[in-house]
Amino acid sequence: MKIIAVIGAGTMGNGIAHVFAQQGFQVHLIDTQEAALQKAMATIDKNLDRQIAKNTILPDQKINTLQSITTFTNMELGVKDADMIIEAATENIEIKKSIFKNMDAFAKKDCILATNTSSISITQLGAATQRPENVIGMHFMNPVPVMKLVEIIYSQQTLPEVTQKIVALTEQLGKVPCVVKDFPGFISNRILMPMINEAIIALSEGVSDAKTIDQIMKLGMAHPMGPLQLADYIGLDVCHNILMILQEGFHNAKYAPCSLLVDMVKSGKLGVKSGEGFYKYPTP
Ligand SMILES: NC(=O)c1ccc[n+]([C@@H]2O[C@H](COP(=O)([O-])OP(=O)(O)OC[C@H]3O[C@@H](n4cnc5c(N)ncnc54)[C@H](O)[C@@H]3O)[C@@H](O)[C@H]2O)c1
Structure with a gap:
């Protein structure tokens, strides 16, 4: 080639x-x-x-x-x-x-x-x-x-x-x-996106705040970035769309994007690219 x-x-x-x-x-x-x-x-x-x-x-x-x-x-x-x-x-x-x-x-x-x-x-x-x-x-x-x-x-x-x-x-x-x-989400997103979704569910239930949830996954699981910060970098609309593809592809409601994620996308909070997601960023 x-x-x-x-x-x-x-x-x-x-x-x-x-x-x-x-x-x-x-x-x-x-x-x-x-x-x-x-x-x-x-x-x-x-x-x-x-x-x-x-x-x-x-x-x-x-x-x-x-x-x-x-x-x-x-x-x-x-x-x-x-x-x-x-x-x-x-x-x-x-x-x-x-x-x-x-x-x-x-x-x-x-x-x-x-x-x-x-x-x-x-x-x-x-x-x-x-x-x-x-x-x-x-x-x-x-x-x-x-x-x-x-x-x-x-x-x-x-x-x-x-x-x-x-x-x-x-x-x-x-x-x-x-x-x-070829399966929905392949391997990378099939595993990553439910983890991100679960972190958002925990946040919406008030189990802890965004910084603490990310800190636990960074220090406890040796992830270089916490799931909420990572979601902000990927783009919350992108996370939402991939979860929808997983839900439809597997016909399984466990992949459904959680309501906080849906609401954030609807209100234009898309993460780094929009200046706000789970954290605030300089406006691009
Ligand atoms: N951004 C990521 O982190 C990431 C990671 C892995 C995979 N991907 C995948 O990579 C692909 C690209 O994502 P991205 O983040 O670079 O998107 P992007 O929005 O930054 O860039 C997409 C580009 O495609 C161009 N485009 C649209 N229609 C076209 C056409 N008909 N012909 C030629 N160019 C056209 C647009 O003008 C734009 O420049 C997507 O399929 C995405 O899922 C993205």
Whole structure:
């Protein structure tokens, strides 16, 4: 694989482009918004400077990495030569299905189509294409240049050799692949989101305050961040949507987002991105 196309240049897309370019791949970074592409390149530039300051890369590597990334607002031009595509666009099933349909139409016949979705079924996205055997989940964690885990999700249609290729590619990036079956929430969010929901339930029952709940999980369970603070960083709307997907996917009310979470989302308290969640943040 030489050319990797990344669709969506937001929080995750810029990080994914960064790590592939740094490993010597040619990266085509695609977004419908020119402003998003410019912001992504500025973020990559800043993050590479951080790596130089920490002595993890040399200044020459920064130049090579930036030169390996080409930006596109036209998807067809960006994907037609790609050996593999990673979709990291907005978490919305209709947007993703339409992107998968277009990727399938424009990409080379043997090109693997991967998605960075946190919660949407890989099988459903595969069904939007004529090549479900070449569709796979490649779930990077935020921030991508720092986090080692890549959760790799195969559907019933994904060919075992496609999974093997993505495992090898993940290792080539210096990351750790963990392979799981396509089930709602995969493993990461199936376990994380009920924990976050339970922390919110405990808060709403008045068992303790947010700071104490987080402190207990940090000091007692060696979590680097408490569940409520983590929820603020992920975005309370995102947590809410993933819990809904778990509830619907498993037909089980135990995953239902608790009423405090629902109310906070309704009132626009979305965490860091809105300036307030369980804690207050400088307005973005
Ligand atoms: N943010 C996280 O912590 C995180 C972690 C793991 C996985 N994810 C997943 O990664 C994906 C991207 O999340 P994000 O946080 O980077 O989102 P984001 O909102 O920061 O960025 C999404 C980008 O997609 C672009 N986009 C929308 N429609 C498009 C289209 N048709 N073609 C090309 N670009 C399009 C938008 O302009 C935007 O720049 C989602 O599926 C999300 O679930 C997010």
